[in-house]
Amino acid sequence: METLLEILKDIKPGVNFEEEKHLATGGILRSFDILSLIAEIGEEMDVEIPVENVTPEHFESLESIMALIEQSRE
Amino acid sequence: MNTVLDFLEGSAAKYPDRQAYEDDKKLLTFTETRNLARRAGMALQEKIGAEKKPVVVYLDKSVECIVSFFGAVYSGNFYCPLDTEMPLERVKIIMQVLQPAAVITDLAHRNTAREFSGDALLLLYEELILTEASDAILGGIKEKITEQDPLYVLFTSGSTGVPKGVLLNHRVVVNYMEWLSETFDLSCEDVFGNQAPFYFDVSIHDIYGAAYFGAKTVIIPRYMFGFPAKLIGYLNEKRISTFLWVPSAMGIIARLKAFRAVRPEYLRHAMFAGEVFPRKQLDYWRENLPDVIYANLYGPTETYVCTAYVMTGEEEEGVPLPIGKPVSNTQALILDEEGRAVPAGETGELCIRGSCLALGYYNNPERTAASFVQNPQHCLYPDRIYHTGDLVRLDENGDLIYISRKDFQIKHMGYRIELGEIENAVRNVPGIEDCACTYRTDRQRIVLYYEGKEYPQNELLEAVGKRLPEYMIPGQIVYMEALPRNLNGKIDRAGLAGK
Numbered sequence: 001m002e003t004l005l006e007i008l009k010d011i012k013p014g015v016n017f018e019e020e021k022h023l024a025t026g027g028i029l030r031s032f033d034i035l036s037l038i039a040e041i042g043e044e045m046d047v048e049i050p051v052e053n054v055t056p057e058h059f060e061s062l063e064s065i066m067a068l069i070e071q072s073r074e
Numbered sequence: 075m076n077t078v079l080d081f082l083e084g085s086a087a088k089y090p091d092r093q094a095y096e097d098d099k100k101l102l103t104f105t106e107t108r109n110l111a112r113r114a115g116m117a118l119q120e121k122i123g124a125e126k127k128p129v130v131v132y133l134d135k136s137v138e139c140i141v142s143f144f145g146a147v148y149s150g151n152f153y154c155p156l157d158t159e160m161p162l163e164r165v166k167i168i169m170q171v172l173q174p175a176a177v178i179t180d181l182a183h184r185n186t187a188r189e190f191s192g193d194a195l196l197l198l199y200e201e202l203i204l205t206e207a208s209d210a211i212l213g214g215i216k217e218k219i220t221e222q223d224p225l226y227v228l229f230t231s232g233s234t235g236v237p238k239g240v241l242l243n244h245r246v247v248v249n250y251m252e253w254l255s256e257t258f259d260l261s262c263e264d265v266f267g268n269q270a271p272f273y274f275d276v277s278i279h280d281i282y283g284a285a286y287f288g289a290k291t292v293i294i295p296r297y298m299f300g301f302p303a304k305l306i307g308y309l310n311e312k313r314i315s316t317f318l319w320v321p322s323a324m325g326i327i328a329r330l331k332a333f334r335a336v337r338p339e340y341l342r343h344a345m346f347a348g349e350v351f352p353r354k355q356l357d358y359w360r361e362n363l364p365d366v367i368y369a370n371l372y373g374p375t376e377t378y379v380c381t382a383y384v385m386t387g388e389e390e391e392g393v394p395l396p397i398g399k400p401v402s403n404t405q406a407l408i409l410d411e412e413g414r415a416v417p418a419g420e421t422g423e424l425c426i427r428g429s430c431l432a433l434g435y436y437n438n439p440e441r442t443a444a445s446f447v448q449n450p451q452h453c454l455y456p457d458r459i460y461h462t463g464d465l466v467r468l469d470e471n472g473d474l475i476y477i478s479r480k481d482f483q484i485k486h487m488g489y490r491i492e493l494g495e496i497e498n499a500v501r502n503v504p505g506i507e508d509c510a511c512t513y514r515t516d517r518q519r520i521v522l523y524y525e526g527k528e529y530p531q532n533e534l535l536e537a538v539g540k541r542l543p544e545y546m547i548p549g550q551i552v553y554m555e556a557l558p559r560n561l562n563g564k565i566d567r568a569g570l571a572g573k
Contacts, residue, residue: 013551014535025297030544032487032518034300035326051303051330059300 001066007040008062017062024056034059047072076221077244079147081251081285082108089262089288095137096312097293102137104288110141110203112212115148117205118176121195124150124215127175128227128436130194131155131272132187135293138199139272140281142178143226145202150215151175152224154239155272158183163541164237165190168229171239171437178202221245227436228275230375231483231491231546235498239436240275240375247278249429250379251286253402254279257384258343258367260316262288265340267314269294269323274489275375276347279318299323302332309338316343318371320488321351322518328355333362347371347379348488350476351395360385372397372476374490376432376445376460380404381474396473397466404428406474407459408466413450416467421477424466425449427459482567484513486520489545493520496548499541500524503534508557510565511548522548523570525557 008017011033015023023029029037037059038049049072058068075081085094086108094104102110118129129146131153133139139155146153154172156165169190176195179187187196221244229237254260266283268291270276284291292312298305306327308314324346327333344359344366351370360368364387373380383398400406408422409415416422427449434442449457465477482493493511500509505527512521529537531551539547558569 011549013549014532024300027297029300030487031300031326032322035329036517038330050335051332052335054301054330055304056297056301 024059085288111144112207114145114202116207117202118149122175130177264289266291267317269319318345320348328358349485519549
């Protein structure tokens, strides 16, 4: 979780990721942020996220992104 | 056809019940669009007259915006779309330059609009469309509108910190649509997929493409552009057959290799503009969708689209994609610092003349005179050219190749940004002594370097966010005890790279 939080803070400084629950549909994470996030997750956490799973509901909160990472690891 | 009203009237007569404009909440036919726009136009002319004055449209991106744009034109005025997410301070600066006669907003944004509308009449969209339209009055106004009259004003980033209002006339849009029709096989069967915000000129293609061709324009919800598989599913659901997007919007599909999951079934034309499209990403599209026609459109806001390159499939690998040849009734000159044409194949500044040229900067004659200048090659009669600030050269096929910017202007996510405007905003933060911005193209990130009082990142971003739109907010901030400087005291921008 800490690595993910660091990645997110690097991509989008100034957002309270622990609290925010509408990162995707609320327009906080924009298209290029999502792309950067997926690339960073790949590089830093060695996890490839299948494009089918790159959907708004998986990117709404810190927890949902973490769950997606776990799911992609399996 | 001389004005955009001719587009809409023509399509409403020919295809009255065809779907014209759709957003995530509403769908309008051509007849509905025309009738609503005429009602709005009627109300507007009653309130502010038909005086060729600017009307601000302050609404969330929607079909209502399009109705309001046409409404402003029906009323004998012109429009300026303002982003409802733009920081109020920037809106206020724009309002000072624009001094509009009216602001069209809705109940949802009325309170915010009150804070900046000043002397302008504040009008509610919900009320405007209740007015009964008079054929005699609107017909009389329409007769007096010529192709040379202003159609819209869009504000772009200005290096002095004050955004510039670029004013374009009907002729630019009519000329573009005629060229589009001659160059591509577009018809009333097409569905345009809109990506660009309405305050960004790329969207002109979508706003008026539907009306010109009798086609349909679907406003794609913005959040979809972060989710490629969902986006492609949406293109299929709406049967989108053509689009003009910024390359970053297409690039995300390539970078996540989204065609593995789903492919666009109806797409026939993929056009892009606003920034350089990395070849690898474009090649991914072409390999997966070889039957689609791809076109690279180029033009600063001051010339709308002035050159274009339609891909032939025989492009050399690993070289930049050309920006092509001028559109109809347009000429591209490549000039050196003294205003002389450079020898064939050599690099010079791209200067544009012809029907695509803006009227100038609104309420800024000095800036207009500085940017739209007499063609140095024809001094015996008035002949305006626009200096784009872009360095180009001609290749062996006579296509223009973009080399780089002359100044500190960058393209970020398709937006044209003067780094100077960001720097000015940062310098206004108390305690900050100086700063400089660079752009990391590899990560598509604006990097801010500053000296003076060290701020927690959040605080600095919050302060800067009050003056700048979101796309201009730096993605990386570096505090420095002292910025590197050249012998002449200027910030050494080259020395900042890698810090």
